[in-house]
Amino acid sequence: MTAHTFTHLDALESESIHIMREVAAECKNPAMLFSGGKDSIVMLRLAEKAFRPAKFPFPLVHIDTEHNFPEVIACRDKLAADLGERLIVRSLEDSIKRGTIVIKDPDKPRNPYQSVTLLETIAEFGFDACMGGARRDEEKARAKERIFSFRDEFGQWDPKNQRPELWDIYNTRVHAGENIRVFPISNWTEMDIWQYIAREKLHIPEIYYAHEREVIRRGNSVMPVSHLVQPKPGEKVEVLSVRFRTVGDMTCTAPVESHARNAQEIIDETSTTRITERGATRMDDQTSEASMELRKKEGYF
Amino acid sequence: MSNATQLLRFITAGSVDDGKSTLIGRLLHDSKSIFEDQLSAISRTSEKRGMTAVDLSLLTDGLQAEREQGITIDVAYRYFATPKRKFIIGDTPGHEQYTRNMVTAASTANLVVILIDARKGVLVQTRRHTYLASLVGIPHIVLAVNKMDMVDYSEARFNEICTEYLAFAAQLGLHNVTCVPLSALVGDMLVDRGDNLNWYQGATLMELLENVEIDHDVNTTDFRYPVQWVCRPQTEKYHDFRGFMGRIEAGEVSVGDEITVLPSGRTSKVKEIVTYDGNLQTAYAPQSIAITLTDEIDISRGDMFVKADYLPTVAKEFEAMLCWLSETPLDKNRKYLVKHTTRTAKCLFSSIDYRVDVNTLEQHANPTVNMNDIAHVTMKVQQPLVFDHYQRNRATGSFIVIDEATNNTVAAGMIV
Numbered sequence: 231m232t233a234h235t236f237t238h239l240d241a242l243e244s245e246s247i248h249i250m251r252e253v254a255a256e257c258k259n260p261a262m263l264f265s266g267g268k269d270s271i272v273m274l275r276l277a278e279k280a281f282r283p284a285k286f287p288f289p290l291v292h293i294d295t296e297h298n299f300p301e302v303i304a305c306r307d308k309l310a311a312d313l314g315e316r317l318i319v320r321s322l323e324d325s326i327k328r329g330t331i332v333i334k335d336p337d338k339p340r341n342p343y344q345s346v347t348l349l350e351t352i353a354e355f356g357f358d359a360c361m362g363g364a365r366r367d368e369e370k371a372r373a374k375e376r377i378f379s380f381r382d383e384f385g386q387w388d389p390k391n392q393r394p395e396l397w398d399i400y401n402t403r404v405h406a407g408e409n410i411r412v413f414p415i416s417n418w419t420e421m422d423i424w425q426y427i428a429r430e431k432l433h434i435p436e437i438y439y440a441h442e443r444e445v446i447r448r449g450n451s452v453m454p455v456s457h458l459v460q461p462k463p464g465e466k467v468e469v470l471s472v473r474f475r476t477v478g479d480m481t482c483t484a485p486v487e488s489h490a491r492n493a494q495e496i497i498d499e500t501s502t503t504r505i506t507e508r509g510a511t512r513m514d515d516q517t518s519e520a521s522m523e524l525r526k527k528e529g530y531f
Numbered sequence: 532m533s534n535a536t537q538l539l540r541f542i543t544a545g546s547v548d549d550g551k552s553t554l555i556g557r558l559l560h561d562s563k564s565i566f567e568d569q570l571s572a573i574s575r576t577s578e579k580r581g582m583t584a585v586d587l588s589l590l591t592d593g594l595q596a597e598r599e600q601g602i603t604i605d606v607a608y609r610y611f612a613t614p615k616r617k618f619i620i621g622d623t624p625g626h627e628q629y630t631r632n633m634v635t636a637a638s639t640a641n642l643v644v645i646l647i648d649a650r651k652g653v654l655v656q657t658r659r660h661t662y663l664a665s666l667v668g669i670p671h672i673v674l675a676v677n678k679m680d681m682v683d684y685s686e687a688r689f690n691e692i693c694t695e696y697l698a699f700a701a702q703l704g705l706h707n708v709t710c711v712p713l714s715a716l717v718g719d720m721l722v723d724r725g726d727n728l729n730w731y732q733g734a735t736l737m738e739l740l741e742n743v744e745i746d747h748d749v750n751t752t753d754f755r756y757p758v759q760w761v762c763r764p765q766t767e768k769y770h771d772f773r774g775f776m777g778r779i780e781a782g783e784v785s786v787g788d789e790i791t792v793l794p795s796g797r798t799s800k801v802k803e804i805v806t807y808d809g810n811l812q813t814a815y816a817p818q819s820i821a822i823t824l825t826d827e828i829d830i831s832r833g834d835m836f837v838k839a840d841y842l843p844t845v846a847k848e849f850e851a852m853l854c855w856l857s858e859t860p861l862d863k864n865r866k867y868l869v870k871h872t873t874r875t876a877k878c879l880f881s882s883i884d885y886r887v888d889v890n891t892l893e894q895h896a897n898p899t900v901n902m903n904d905i906a907h908v909t910m911k912v913q914q915p916l917v918f919d920h921y922q923r924n925r926a927t928g929s930f931i932v933i934d935e936a937t938n939n940t941v942a943a944g945m946i947v
């Protein structure tokens with residue numbers, strides 16, 4: 231490689247590795263959130279690049295809503311096992327049993343509750359830093375978030391009280407009880423993620439690629455039929471070729487119609503797509519333009 | 532789109548209403564980086580606010596509170612790509628008080644687009660933004676003379692503004708300035724040339740962004756490698772492996788090179804350059820790598836590998852230009868922390884030499900340093916730092932100051 235062939239992916243990769251190493255070096259007890267989704271699989275590869283030939287200096291953590299796609303959970307477990315890294319799973323069900331989460335409607339999206347279990351997990355293990363795979367291009371409220379984002383004792387994010395971030399000198403200091411969320415792939419876009427998946431030949435859950443699936447049309451979206459999503463009277467089940475662009479809660483993650491069967495075909499398709507990733511597929515974000523910001527303030531990633 | 536695109540980071544600077552949001556919106560729109568759902572969201576908002584046309588400036592609006600106030604108050608990052616490059620825009624507001632935001636966004640930028648309203652010409656704010664761009668050492672400057680439609684697309688007016696601006700820039704020692712006339716509202720000379728500025732032969736704004744040469748924005752000559760993390764797998768296979776991990780901040784390194792470890796001054800040779808994708812013969816800034824050495828010497832985070840041909844300074848005292856970021860003024864009686872490359876040390880300000888008025892560039896012997904102030908200071912650190920002058924090397928000449936009581940980042944510094 232010469233300086234002249236240093237591509238944007240190389241630049242992004244090097245920046246992310248640098249961030250992960252800063253976390254490892256400066257934080258006492260970090261963790262990396264890992265869901266088995268495509269962004270967290272990219273994060274895993276970056277962590278390999280940052281720390282091999284040694285083991286990761288942190289465990290992987292997943293907050294399971296138990297509304298996840300089984301393919302994604304299978305991928306999560308396989309990847310962690312293949313890499314020989316420690317995976318900690320904490321479930322919303324635990325919080326429900328403890329009574330710290332009270333679910334009103336068991337079939338509604340559970341994302342809003344994830345923050346409760348996440349904060350409980352942070353307290354249980356005493357994590358002072360959690361790395362996550364959120365990107366700034368996903369949503370407006372994220373565009374202003376720092377790479378190192380500070381949370382008070384309640385896990386809350388205050389957009390008015392964020393530390394300025396200059397050059398790539400990161401201030402990682404926190405007081406006892408506070409913690410940081412770190413976003414090593416802040417500067418990546420959906421396109422960068424797909425290009426990286428193609429370049430690195432990363433194995434991601436099959437549901438990201440086009441497949442035939444039973445769906446129901448609701449409003450502008452198609453919803454996947456599952457034990458959580460059943461047709462209401464008057465709704466018709468259809469079989470379409472679809473893929474998922476994000477793989478969150480099964481009750482609110484909608485696939486898009488697609489025939490892209492591998493990363494390169496997705497890149498080609500994405501180059502011409504006219505809808506943002508979240509806008510297309512997350513019903514819970516559509517409710518309000520500012521809904522993500524509200525959730526972040528409550529301690530959600 | 533091919534993978535072989537470069538990354539360019541740029542910022543825009545202008546006064547309120549010069550058309551910054553419109554310009555960014557236009558770049559995103561005309562390069563087809565705006566998505567339909569974003570467009571429909573801003574159409575709804577435009578309608579709600581009683582506007583007839585879709586206001587592209589709404590695209591760059593951010594958080595809820597700010598949306599309610601109708602202003603942007605911080606740095607927001609936007610992304611778009613063309614087949615040639617991927618772009619990261621650091622969007623900073625033109626508001627009076629926000630020197631700190633511009634300095635923050637400027638610190639990582641390759642290029643700044645300085646906006647001027649063609650009717651108003653070079654203003655105090657234009658000078659301020661240009662001074663800050665020179666202070667933070669942004670390698671490339673584009674002067675965008677906007678709202679040309681409001682001055683009948685006059686070539687004479689454009690030339691008048693450019694002449695005045697270039698004279699001012701030269702006073703600051705800036706010679707890397709390109710001027711472009713445009714109308715963000717109409718779309719002339721941003722992505723498309725349009726029909727109104729046919730007298731202008733130069734590149735469009737997008738062509739400038741796509742083609743400006745950035746390979747030498749990092750120092751490519753003086754090898755600088757701050758050790759970030761020492762990798763000791765302690766497995767059977769890698770029993771004796773000690774990899775010094777970090778990112779090359781400047782220059783290059785090859786297997787067999789003689790290196791000096793600072794501040795200790797010990798020397799050794801590069802045995803291997805290790806990466807996940809295999810060992811390398813040579814590595815360049817800004818690659819993240821691991822280096823193993825032929826000798827066992829005591830090395831930890833905060834040390835820096837260099838080569839003997841151009842040595843950095845190792846010192847416990849230095850002078851710097853400071854941009855104060857905190858609402859609490861600098862307190863000369865207090866100790867702070869300085870974080871410089873991978874080293875953090877206690878520090879104090881032994882003197883505040885002068886403050887620069889960013890509007891007039893006059894120096895004031897003023898002992899107080901408040902938020903948004905730029906000051907020349909002399910600093911003492913408890914342990915030696917390994918540094919270069921910021922002008923020569925952005926990565927090893929920059930630092931942040933942290934208040935230990937609040938853990939806030941209170942200042943950005945550039946070693947002079």
Ligand SMILES: Nc1nc2c(ncn2[C@@H]2O[C@H](COP(=O)(O)OP(=O)(O)O)[C@@H](O)[C@H]2O)c(=O)[nH]1
Pocket residue numbers: 545546547548549550551552553554588625677678679680681713714715716717
């Ligand atoms: N005539 C004209 N108006 C413009 C141009 N660019 C921006 N404007 C208008 O100037 C006003 C301020 O623009 P805006 O982008 O919000 O400025 P900002 O405060 O710098 O972000 C808006 O009413 C724009 O429509 C231009 O090139 N020509």
